[in-house]
Amino acid sequence: MLKARSQKPATRTIAILALPGVQLLDVSGPLDVFAEANVQGGRESYHLRVIATAPGDIRSSSGARLLPDDVIGHMHPEAIDTLLIAGSPNAAQVQLNDLVVNWLRRVASTARRYGSVCGGAFFLGAAGLLDGKHVTTHWAVAEQLARAYPLIRLDADAIHVRDGRLRTAAGVTAGLDLALALVEEDLGRDIAKRVASQLVMFFKRPGGQLQFSRQGEAAPSGRSALQQVQRFIAAHPADDHGVDKLAARAGLSPRHFARLFRHEVGMTPAAWVETARVSTARRLLETGRNAPKQVAVQCGFANADTLRRAFVRRVGVTPAEYRKRYAHG
Numbered sequence: 001m002l003k004a005r006s007q008k009p010a011t012r013t014i015a016i017l018a019l020p021g022v023q024l025l026d027v028s029g030p031l032d033v034f035a036e037a038n039v040q041g042g043r044e045s046y047h048l049r050v051i052a053t054a055p056g057d058i059r060s061s062s063g064a065r066l067l068p069d070d071v072i073g074h075m076h077p078e079a080i081d082t083l084l085i086a087g088s089p090n091a092a093q094v095q096l097n098d099l100v101v102n103w104l105r106r107v108a109s110t111a112r113r114y115g116s117v118c119g120g121a122f123f124l125g126a127a128g129l130l131d132g133k134h135v136t137t138h139w140a141v142a143e144q145l146a147r148a149y150p151l152i153r154l155d156a157d158a159i160h161v162r163d164g165r166l167r168t169a170a171g172v173t174a175g176l177d178l179a180l181a182l183v184e185e186d187l188g189r190d191i192a193k194r195v196a197s198q199l200v201m202f203f204k205r206p207g208g209q210l211q212f213s214r215q216g217e218a219a220p221s222g223r224s225a226l227q228q229v230q231r232f233i234a235a236h237p238a239d240d241h242g243v244d245k246l247a248a249r250a251g252l253s254p255r256h257f258a259r260l261f262r263h264e265v266g267m268t269p270a271a272w273v274e275t276a277r278v279s280t281a282r283r284l285l286e287t288g289r290n291a292p293k294q295v296a297v298q299c300g301f302a303n304a305d306t307l308r309r310a311f312v313r314r315v316g317v318t319p320a321e322y323r324k325r326y327a328h329g
Contacts, residue, residue, distance in 0.1 A: 012081035012112075012186065013047045017104075018068065019088060019123070020053075024060040025172050026086035026117040033179035033195060040194040041187055051075060053100050061089050072100065077107040082182065083114040084167075086175075087137075091119025092144050101127045108165075113182070115167030117175035124168075125149040134163040138171030157316050159205055177205055222264030225250045230265075233273055237280045238300040241273045273300075278314045281307060285323040292319045 014034050018027050027050060034046040052058050052068035059065050085104070088094065096104075104127040108114045116124050121137040122145060124130050131151040136142070142156035155161055160169040160178040169178035180203070184192035196203040220227035220234075229250050233241055246269055247257035261269050277299040284295045296307035304319075311319050 009043070009045065011044050011047050013049060013079055014082045014084070015049045015051050015070075015075070015080045015107075017051045017053070017072070017083065017085045017120075017123075018058050018060075018066055019086070019094065019100075020059055021088040021090055021094075022058060022060050022066070022086045023088055023118060023172060024062055024064055024066070026088075026120065026175050027060075027066065029173060029176040030084060030117065030179035032199065033176055033183060036195045036198055037183045037187060037191060040191050040198065045187055049075070072103045077103065078110050080107055080111050081113070083107045083111050084175075084178075085114075085116045085120035085123045087116065087118030087120040087122075087172075089119070091122040092141055092148070094122070096123060096126045104129065111165070113165050113167055115169070115178070117169045117178065118171045121145055121168050122148065124166075125152070129166070133166050134161055135166070135168040136161045136170050137168065140171070176201055221266070222261070225252070226261055226264060230272065230276070234276045234280070237273075237277045238298055241269070241300070243269055274310050275314065277301060278310055281311060281319065282315065282322065285319055286326050295319065 014030075016027050016030060031048055031050075034048055038044050038046055049069040050058075050066060051070050051072055052066075053072055055071055057065040057067050083104075100123075104123065108124075108127070108129050114124075114129070116137070118138045119141055121130065121135055122141075125145065125148060130149050132153075134153045134155065135145075136155045136158040137145050139156055142154060146152065146154045158170065159174045160167065160181060162181075167178055167182070169175050176199070180192055180196055180201070183195055193203050220230040222230075229246050232249060233239075233246075243254045243258055246261075247254040250257055252260065258269060261272070265272060267275075281295050281299045281301075284290060284298060288295070290298070291304075292307060293304040296302070296304045299307065301307040301310065308318055311317075311322070315322060317325075
């Protein structure tokens with residue numbers, strides 16, 4: 001009786017499309033993860049290619065130049081197992097030509113997986129590949145992406161998101177997290193963990209993007225009277241900031257003040273107070289040595305548990321976790 005021949009595992013082609021002005025780490029980070037997976041797995045599981053949109057080298061945002069392996073017009077889309085589009089600092093302003101758009105659509109229709117790193121999501125959006133999809137991108141351009149492509153379902157806190165064959169990653173280093181997740185999908189948890197260990201990176205990064213974001217911190221807006229109230233809250237976060245007291249400081253009735261504040265500032269007075277208090281808590285946790293209970297009192301929270309809930313809601317991690325990562329000294 002003849003024994004069945006064992007099939008050799010397939011080598012998957014990973015292509016990273018890099019446009020002029022690309023963020024270098026959006027390309028090199030994922031490539032290093034896949035290359036290390038080849039080492040840890042003991043075979044060439046991944047064939048890695050950098051793709052350009054035109055002949056010649058690619059100047060990155062840092063000034064360093066990349067020498068691509070292929071140009072979109074010369075590579076057969078059907079050969080690509082996984083396509084990732086790297087981002088650039090100006091991705092939201094880049095206008096793709098028809099050649100690139102059509103190539104992206106063709107690859108997306110045949111590849112097993114496709115996706116983006118950081119602002120590369122704008123390029124997928126321009127090709128109509130994000131509509132109706134659950135996606136993420138760098139926190140700093142998340143709202144801009146949502147405005148440009150209103151049919152997407154955006155998770156601005158996620159490090160990376162999977163939706164069917166689509167994969168999207170948050171800013172820059174999140175490309176490593178995404179690549180590691182793809183390695184785990186393909187080669188298993190053990191090899192992925194060994195890759196993470198070798199590259200000195202989290203196997204599963206704790207928390208989301210909000211812990212890195214400074215967007216959404218308390219900044220005065222609206223008419224002068226409202227800005228004066230907001231500055232007072234920020235300067236005295238531990239005070240009682242009920243609507244009645246804030247309205248009196250602005251010289252308005254509580255009802256008119258609350259309505260005006262929401263209209264001009266874009267959130268309720270209570271939400272702004274919480275945002276200001278969390279902003280203060282972040283600074284205290286970064287620079288001081290006080291326990292969360294003391295920080296809570298200094299910021300106007302009833303207790304450490306109230307601080308914790310507000311902090312997780314606004315930042316995505318607990319005060320203790322935040323201090324561990326960002327405290328000075």
